[in-house]
Amino acid sequence: MTGHDPIDTSRPHPARMYDWFLGGKDNYPVDEEMARQLLELNPLGREMAKCNRAFMHRATRWLGDTAGVRQYLDIGTGIPTEPNLHQIAQEVAADSRVVYTDNDPIVLRHAEALLRSSPEGLTEYIQADAREPDRIVEQAGKILDFDKPVALSLIALLHFVPDEDGAHELVRKLLEPLASGSYLVISHVTGDYDPEGSEKAAELYKAKGVPLALRSRDEVGHFFDGLELVDPGVSLVAEWRPELGEVVFVPDNGLIPGFVGVARKP
Template sequence: MTQSPRPLNTQVAHIARVYDYWLGGKDNFAIDRQVADMMKEDSPEVVEGVLGNRAFLARTVRHLASEHGVRQFLDIGTGLPAANNTHEVAQSVAPQSRVVYADNDPIVLSHARALLTGTVSGATAYLDADLRDTKQILREAATTLDFSRPVAVMLIAVLHCIPDEDDPAGIVQQLVNALAPGSFLVLSHPAIDIHRGVRKAAPRMNQLMQTRLTFRSHEQVASYFDGLELLDPGVVRVPDWRPAAEADRANPAAVWGGVGRKV
């Protein structure tokens, strides 16, 4: 789908550009760097945690592609392209994998169109859509993905951008309801109940952010998997989800994550 690009507001921080700065990227503005540095002051482990969350994405995609034969991925809240994007990991295991990305930031959109390209035998597509536009995402993703077959929905550090009044659990349920049996939900979510610095930083960040962030507890994050069969080890800190090396396990990420299967 092609839409006219929305104007950029360089005076208000956007979470995708804040993450880009933490990951060493250059597609960010002064206000994004201000918010990112403020968060680092209150929660010094945040940059390592962001890297730990990216590693969780790569491990889960690799596991689903290699161990469960998943060949279709819907990655919502993509963020700016970085190392080990979903299609890169999936297509390194199975070149025929099909991946659809969705995000709603104009800078993300322009970079995704240029950089998120797939293999000849697979497919990679990009949707300009907000997670709350669930029906639109599912409708447009169906031009690339076959929802009668298993799909892995990736919600990596995106649900904290959805306030409680917008019913994040209902959004997750709509996505799961659209999936065939044998599909998966992969979800990670910044935690309110791991590091104290997050409690201090969140209100300050929200004064400068375009999107109000809501950090949640283990119990709240685990509830998003209701009705699904959790893969071991369940909902844990993302470094503890099947770490590939001791460096993974040692990461201080204050992020809950898990993988659930629709049966």
């Protein structure tokens, strides 16, 4: 773990807004203010965060149970909310190894909660920006065995990385050193179902200095180019393997506008 960067409370941070949507206390007035503005555009903001979290749980359970994955690299970790990825992974297989990465110093403050590993397994935390894939790979490579499969988890991250910031190159660089049989897990907000509201949300983020790249189903699908998509392919959040449990209740006609997918590196 590195750095003691000051926490910037002058502008909202996605990890802290996500924490607010999930009912957490590790956020600031600037985060709550913007989260409430987003709720005015889409009142299902809290359900979106919970659905996204539930997908992460289902995907991790599937990776451990069905795919036999024992190593995880989670980028854009966010503020700890139980159960966390390592708790799900180590519940399935106690010897699972998990490396978390985030760029918000507030997550570093809570790293102790992220590092409560099972005795047989391991969890570590790297403070780094997702736009530093080389650094992440170098640091994670000291902890994980890249000669064996790794699940690369990019949950609610890529919609904050526009194409012009190299989103696809970022994914490629992170996948490149991983062994055959590794997996890519993505969840991503879309503007497909409410273009007008989505445009307003993007403008709101932009005004606060946070880029927002809302991609279509096909555009999200491009992140999986060259990989073998696991059924049901790129799907709506709540429609990805609901039989694995933890599908969050959504009100009638309350579509959760996000796409998710899991794919294997051949």
